[in-house]
Amino acid sequence: MPTTEPARPAHHFVAGIGAGPANLSLAALGEDLLPGGLPLFERQPGPAWHPGLLGAHSRLQTSWVKDLVTLVDPRNRLSFLNYLVQTGRIYAFLNAQFDAIPRVEYARYLGWAASELGTVRYGTAIHEIRFADRFELVGADGPVATAEHLVLGLGTHPEVPPCLPPGGLPGVVLAERLDATLAGDSGATGGQVIVVGGGQTGAEAVLSLVRRGVRDIRWLGRRHWFAPLDDSPPANDFYRPAYQRFFHNLPDDVRHAYVGAQVLTSDGVSLETLQEIYRANYEGYLRDGRAPVMILPGRDVVRAGARDGVVTLWCRRASGGSERHTAHLVVLATGRRPAPLPLSAGLAELVELDGAGDPIVDHDYSIRWKHAPRHRIFVQNRGRLSHGLADPNLSLLPVRSAIILNTLLDRPAFTIRDEQVYTMWA
Template sequence: MSEIDIPHHHTVGVGAGPANLSLAALFEAVAPHRLVLLERRPVSTWHPRLLLSGVRMQTSWLKDLVSLVDPTHRLSFVNYLVSSGRIYALINAQFNVIPRREYQRYLAWASEQIEGIEYGVSVDEIGFEEGVGFSYESGGRTIARSDHLVLGLGSVPYVPPGLSGIVGDDAFVPEELTGRLPDMDREAPVSVIGGGQTGAECVLELLGHGFTDVTWLGRRPWFQPMDDSPPANDFYRPAYVEFLQQVTRETRRRLIEGQTLTGDAITPGALQSIYQANYDGMLRLDRYPLTMRPGRDVTSADRDGDGFVLSATSPIGHEKVPARYVVLATGRTATPPPLAPSLTELIDHDDTGEMIVDSDYSLRWKGSDRNKIFVQNRARYTHGVADANLTLLPVRAATIINSLFERDVYTVRDAAPSVVWG
């Protein structure tokens, strides 16, 4: 591609997960054909390797890509259901929360109708040049330029340093489980490390496939269910995000840390399914196929013959847990942004090394007067627990669009809070 052929866009979004899809859906009404999304994957998909049997969403279907700010938008979940002819079937199935596979299909349907998504493009480096804008390198070439940039990179599995040494064929992250199942010995001991939703889903998958010796280790004092009560859901409202902008950084961090179980925990339905599958297994085997070990911090693991020995602290001391296979459901971390070092240097970071995110989701950086950088899903400690999930996607996208175009393109209404936060 010669220099003159490199397309220059108003805005480029890197990543086409739900966060940037919501942005693209709302963008087209304001500035059609001016946003392009660059996505590494070859097609639209959503956590495809974590679509284990029967998994459900953790959020209401009302929280789709658009409806919270524009319920008349053609890419609403209800329009998807009517267009696919499945609305009556879905209503009749009486799901409290919809299957994750249905949400994935909804995203694929919406993606097909959003212009300007370029699949199979992995952005290796984002640079910046004064007067030219941002540049995007892929496969050793500059493939695009833009005035503004929105990072929607999502997250990648995280394995703590003490456990990373065992990663291989028999010790793997949850994304590998489905592919490994056919070769695994169902009678052999399997340990699942991680007491969150993904750990729970891996345990269910193993029990569902007839594994007879599963150990589930979690750090929290018990396998804690998610708090989905009305007061917990008040944290997932624009009014609360607005309140958070008014408190000091320290207070904000303390408040947000106390809200972890409202999102980063196990759905009661998944826990019930595990207890019932374990009971069924006990009736079949005369012993429980699953042993639960909460309050365990697995600090290291060593290879031992064909398997592993896990070392954990427990409420009464230390213990060793032997395992033939280990599933490392030890969390996720933000995907590192592929920013050129020269661009990173221009961005303000706080004393923990995190990029500083302002209330409109823009980064504070030297060139922000003319060229904006926005981040999706990286502002937990400024915007609260809702930032890491799907509940306020259109609200965040609307905030970004309003800031980018310097006017209230979208109105965010949360007019009836009954809680006085401060």
């Protein structure tokens, strides 16, 4: 009886791993330019963008004009404005007069764009990328696809303090799991709760607890104050193509220093969120004689333990000395780190690394490796130290996508204009 050979996986000019905002932007801008479009392989079973952080009051810290396409192609059909028109919500949206749009709205916009593109393969986790004369994307059951070029938009994982054991501790949850925890445990809002992390996610976790009636919250952060996001015009100069070009050409040590100095233009807390927390404290004191949120900056958690349903955190104080805090529930909002690249051992050996052991990212977001430029590997959201704080941010998604597409197509398919600059950086 004749045997049937298994079908060969489809071959693509370029394939993307991950279907978050970065790769969706690239697919949207390249829809009519890339041969066959851009297939995206996404491990999630369906559209999802930080689903645990989409509370009713959470807002983007970026203007809706900075969507997937508009900064380089405002007539593109996958703009946020066209999404509002096509879904029939444009007038309601305008009448709501948002200063910053709800994150749940942005998540729906991403899902709409993915559906319109029709090139996202959900539920397809890529466990390993191999290379012979082409890239081979390998899933749980074997090869899924092959490609001449790759774009890796793998997103981030939660950063957990090193003092916590790898398996975690009972009573300690990530901020993205807070709503699910509170929904599944009616007693979770009783007693003391600790939130660790002084950024926007930590602040929103604090507000979520306050709105659920928690009246004993301790908010810990490492900085000596809970710093507001710097959204001033000079700060926003860092989030434009002209500055990215300047930044990329700086010496390594200068770029590292600049990223540290500019961090509050990206990682601070929205002023509106801070105001709401302080107002909740003021009103709580009027109502109950005590504020619901104890604000504790300058604390670095260095040790943790759990016993009999109580979590204990030991903190080093910025001013010297240490202190201990206990609670039945601890919420971690301690940042995020890039997901590891799923390169096979053989492929990883061909990649050029910097002094910290990370792939070197060139000006066009490709990484240096043995078989470039014939076969390119582009990385998204991994250029914080090479391209500045705008890279892991949503601000310049279409600009980065346009740069990648210009390289892939070997021609200036997009012109990035940023000519009216008043600042001379040094």
